[in-house]
Amino acid sequence: MLSSGDPTEQSAPVVRPEVWETYGPADLSAVPVFAGGFINFGYWKAVDLERSLSQADRIRSERDLYRHVLDAAAPEGGRAVEIGCGLGLGCALALEEYGPTAITGVDIHPHQLQRARKANSALLEAQPHRLRFVLGAAEDLPLGDGEFDCLYSVEAAQHFPDLSAFAREAARVLRPGGRVAVTSFFTVGGAPEPARRLAGLLDSFASGLDIARPVSRLADALTEAGFADVRTVSIGPQVWPGWDRWLSRLWAPGTWPRNFLAAWEQQILDYYLVTASLP
Template identity: 85%
Template sequence: MSGNPAERSAPAVRPAVWETYGPADLSAVPVFSGGFINFGYWQAVDLDGPLSEADRIRSERDLYRHVLDAVAPSGGRAVEVGCGLGLGCALALEEYGPASVTGVDVHPQQLQRAREANSPLLAARPDRLRFVLGAAEELPLDDASYDCLYSVEAAQHFPDLAAFAREAARVLRPGGRLAVTSFFTVDGAAAPAERLAGLLDSFASGLDIARPVTGLADALTETGFAEVRVDSIGPQVWPGWDRWLARLWEPGTWPRNFLAAWEQGVLDYYLVTATRPA
């Protein structure tokens, strides 16, 4: 399929995704301090003491750093799928030295917010940062045009992981690297979709989709990616995320059940990496 953006129509957006990232503006919810929309990577944060907003923002930025370390974008062209407010794109540009970063998001309101949030950087480096509207399953990008592709806590919303894998293979150059981090069901867990819908409103509403991490890994392998690797980073995510939630949510409320789902072996947080063969 051609990657010419002019030939693409606006992507369809599932209702729960449209509401959450549009009118509801999840990025403005206090639990996502700083505008990043992720659960955080808490390895460098002291969880035994009181948590500050600075700790929370560090966890969100550190999750991006953990992913970007895996694709090493220095000097190459990078694309983030599901970029949200684009703060991760800005972090990549400022800390990792890619030639350029393209942020892709399925929601037009998110892209508008991304352009507003990053307006100084866009004005200063128009040749190195841009944001485009597109779905993970039909990226509005040219073939073999990127050296690395990454996605941070967005894949739980992708309707078709196989289509995403095919598009990632299409837009990456030979030798290009891919890194995806998000939460997936644990392989072998009994009735994970039903159990997660009973524990977590985000699964019950259809915002998050319950699928095993091997669904993504297998899709990448079948598409021709090599060196496909799956690593659990749950110990660096779930305890810190729950400690942060405890500031705003009482025990027994549904957001606190993310930790319970992990402890019950139903849900985990993973980093999936792969290489487009040369």
């Protein structure tokens, strides 16, 4: 039977200082731009960007990004694991709408797991056999071999220090035929000096919180780890304009968060969905 787990019972993974500070006591999910407790830029395809945006629009965009990834991961009837689960609201959405047998949420930050257990306390109590939260790094998952039918990650891979190690761990914990679906932002192939240019535009890259790498780095890592049918699809048109419209409520043009749209328009950065299957 799955349980909620206790991070104090596991060896603590090493957390990069930038990640520790950003997702620590300050609670990034409480920042107004991340309405509703999700921490992602959103998938805005179903939102009318020509009118004034509401908090309900913002929350829908965040939930729809999860739905877009979960559609690709196909967790129905299987055991699923989310890497970088944050407050676990995506795990709860998957349980409610996609019918997996069970979901494990993994996060590297103990404070995030504390919040996840609090935010999902009713669900953990009502369905302890279907949901648990575990402390662990994407590159060294505290999970069993072949334990899962699908693995997904929503806007966390930009923080992973070692994509190759993540891909190997994904292959290890998935059963044959398992699916992986990852969405995040990566540099555009062929963009000149992307790391330097992004550091000049965006504080999150300058600080080292976000790591500048081409999406091909993840695709190649998945292939090398034994995955097949590796696909990368840009979903930037459904992410960046809506994210910028939402940011414009709080940030003036030319301030660094508004430069995400600029980085996309300059073809330095894009948002991708990466999928693969394990033979």
